[in-house]
Amino acid sequence: MKSIFKQWVPEWLIKLILFSCLMPSMVLFFLPGANVEVTAGYYGSQPSDVQFLIILFYAGFVGFYILERRFFLFFPVKQYYIIFNLLQILNCYLMYRITDITWVYGLRFIQGMLFASAVNLSISMIFSRLNSERAKEVSYSIFFGMLLCSSPFNSFVTAEFIDSFNFDELYLYAALAFLPGLLLVFISMTSIRHVKPYPLFSLDWPSCIFFSGLIIAFGYMMVYGQEVYWFWDAHMQLALGIGIAFLVCFVLRQMTLKRVYIKISIFSNRRFLLGLLILYMMYIERFSLSVSNQYFLQVLKVDPIHLSYMQWFNMLGIIIGVLCAMYWILAHRSVKWIWILGYCFLLTFHQIMFFSFESKGNDYYFWIPLCLHGIGVGLIMVPTILFTIASVKPHFAVSAAAICLAARYFGYTCSIGLQNFFKLFESNQHQQIFQDYLQRNNVILQTYFDKEATKLLENGLQFREQATAVKLVTERVKNQSFVRYAMDYYELMSFISICILIIIFLSPTLKNMYKKLKQNIVSPA
Known part of the structure; x- marks a missing residue:
């Protein structure tokens, strides 16, 4: 080359x-x-x-x-x-x-x-x-x-x-x-050729269309499902029907073709399925960072430019995690302990953020959890993909790489679906609970209104101070509802991390699978 x-x-x-x-x-x-x-x-x-x-x-x-x-x-x-x-x-x-x-x-x-x-x-x-x-x-x-x-x-x-x-x-x-x-x-x-050109005939466009249609339908449901109350909406029902039809057509086509698009038989490999589970869950947890970014923007009022500067700490963590994972792989360290360490970092990130979500705060306190998140993701990503592809026979490696890519896609889309559910449903639930206490006969609330109105007058507002105080309280209720939604979501992410750590600890065959990783020929991405 x-x-x-x-x-x-x-x-x-x-x-x-x-x-x-x-x-x-x-x-x-x-x-x-x-x-x-x-x-x-x-x-x-x-x-x-x-x-x-x-x-x-x-x-x-x-x-x-x-x-x-x-x-x-x-x-x-x-x-x-x-x-x-x-x-x-x-x-x-x-x-x-x-x-x-x-x-x-x-x-x-x-x-x-x-x-x-x-x-x-x-x-x-x-x-x-x-x-x-x-x-x-x-x-x-x-x-x-x-x-x-x-x-x-x-x-x-x-x-x-x-x-x-x-x-x-x-x-x-x-x-x-x-x-x-x-x-x-x-x-x-x-313009040198290194391999004999493989003619572009019998391209399997139908399988490509079926597979693409399936994943687009799933992504559509994850994005729009919660805001239209899922399958009460005709578009969701249509997307579900199209997704199922494409799935059936794709599977039947793979079972009848001589040269299949994806080897369906690799799903019978338990080691391969375990690797997919680790990768899928990691991608759900990877994009939990977007909830923190929303918190910085909406609650702490960080502007997008300064938020982009904060992302450098996450990038630093990713680089550290990837370099450490690469070093340990080349040194033939057990992939089991790389996974455990990576998920421990993710669990630590979610726990720190869970206890750090407040209606007020300073953005410079969050550089450590952002870095921890990057390290966790960087440690898990490459070892898991190499391990998963190497868990199957060498001539199945291309199909395994494609399924790993699909698992990452489904992890990303499911993270969007989960966040939309928590944001649109859980956040509204919390907001409704807060509003139940915001009654005119609430003496504490009335005292707070008077205090805010007086503060507004002292700062130069000459009229409609009571209405402005109501708007300030409404904004704070909205922010507090977001904080509760973020805490609920990170509580779920922490629970997922704990479950994955238990699965990794209890898996008896990881040592043998790592030997397979060293012996097998891993295909290019």
Whole structure:
């Protein structure tokens, strides 16, 4: 693979080319969620629609992942880099020009498909630069470390842009971000083929469509289910019916095809299922951080720019966790204790935040839990994926990698569904309880109103001080309801961490599974 670059290209420039081709695609991943209110306002939509935009990108990545390998094997590396970079530039330009969110939904799904191309090609190129004995572990650590950092890094990069420029201009700058990597590819790469091209016939588009339709239907239900009271709504019933139909069609197709899209038989492997459970639960806990971010914004009144600075502590934790996990994997440490340590960090994060949620506070107290969360996620991610893929036979590794990707998708979408449930149901329950005490005959409340009204008069308000005091109390009730919702959610996350730790402790075969990890050949992502 090294000869794909021209002789004059130094090693540092090769790495720069690889990262310059991958990073813009990663930034696009969570770009709509960098500032949900701004995105929703620009498209004239709801915050739930912004969540769905991120899910569609993820669904494109998951659904196209296996089919993309056929294109990866067909095109020479240089031409393939050029093709998907040009398509990404075109897609970003269309996102810049189009304001109708209905069309944006389709463009986001296509962005996810192109991201699958960038991932497969870039991680394979990173793998080719490393010593063969440790190439898989290091390349996976580099890629997944970047992927874990993409959300906080994206918030940091785009926060000031969103504050200083129109939202649509972000996609114009995103299109320009692909140009340096494209130019470097033109200059430094040759058009050499390393494998015989596999013709693009008999592409299994039906399986890709069935699988993509299934995961999109599930993501749709997780985003919009709670706000329309789930299956009381006709759209939810339709989404459920479509999801079940696609699932049945996909499974039946895999049972009848000679060359299947995904090997269904790998689900009979108990070690593989345990790895999926660990990965799925970790992704639910990973995105519990968004509740803390909402708390910083809504209750502590931290502006998005300063919130993006706080995310550096989470990124620092991720880097520490990934590096430690990579070191222990290369040193052949037991994956069982890496998992235990990672979930202990996540449990500690949720417990610290549970007791730190208050209606008032200072943002600089929270750098330690943010760092702990990053360390926990970084410790669990790479060992779990390597372990899960290595738990199956080598010729099932591609299917195992695809299922791991789907497990991460389902973990992310379920975290959105859980948060929407707690936010829309539990928060309203708490607010209703608080309002039951806010009666005019409540002497304590009336005394508080008088105190607030007097304070407003002393600070210069000359009229309607009582009405303003009522608004202040209403705002505080809303914040207190959010605090209670956040505490309930983190209590659930703590319970999940404890259950997973018990499962890991009681699993008798983890030592043997780690031996399998050392012996098996792990396929590229």
